[in-house]
Amino acid sequence: MSNPASQRTAPIAVPQPTAPASPRRNLLGDSPPTDLAAFRQWWVESPELDTAGLYPRIAPRGDSGAALMVLVPQPEEHDGEVLLEGPQGRLLANILTAMGLDDSATYVASALPCHTPVADLSAISVAGMDAVLARHIALAAPQRLLVLGTGLAPMLGSQDDQPLREINYSGGKTPVMVSETLDAMMDMPRLKARLWKRWMEWSASN
Secondary structure (H helix, E strand, O other): OOOOHOOOOOOOOOOOOOOOOOOOOOOOOOOOOOOOOHHHHHHHOOOOOOOOOOOOOOOEEEOOOOEEEEOOOOOOOOOOOOOOOOHHHHHHHHHHHHHHOOHEEEEEEEEEOOOOOOOHHHHHHHHHHHHHHHHHHHHHHHOOEEEEEEHHHHOOOOOOOOOOOOEOOOOEEEEEEEHHHHOHHHHOOOHHHHHHHHHHHHHHHH
16 A cells, blocks of 8 residues: 555745846936036935935045046945045055055046945946946046956946956047955955056056
8 A cells, every 4th residue: 555645746846036126217317417526416415326324425536537547336334525534445545656646646436325235236237327337437537447346347338258448438438457346455465466467467558
């Protein structure tokens, strides 16, 4: 006589619905900022940028047309009024000094307006922040762009199989170099040596 327990079928796994992707929004609106001063004001005041209010929005620093724009994912956790005023900022200052660049030659900005723990940059990008970043870079019009955060490459239009080398915008083309984040360099000093080696090679041809 067969055992009824042996005839029981295994429960069928029911696929769980995936959360829908955030809908794409026109964060810049119908009248986007037309110069860097207007963008800075929009960056810290616009209600379209939903930041949940947990951390303050921090404006970029520097002037348009800088020799180098440095882009980081987000402000540091304890930034108050100045972008990167903590340990990451001190590391960046040392790096820029070694590169022979002072404050007047650099424009420092973040892809997100405020510190955002565990930020999903890909989701944030497709929800509309990629267009905001493109506008920001166009208004800043730097001669070169150093991106400190490999997770930012998709926000800049990079494809996985094609390393990002330049950005096209209304004012022309900007050479781009992508490297690791400042906090990663603080945790792994060898990354600073890698950045320097790549910088020397890149700056020799750009």
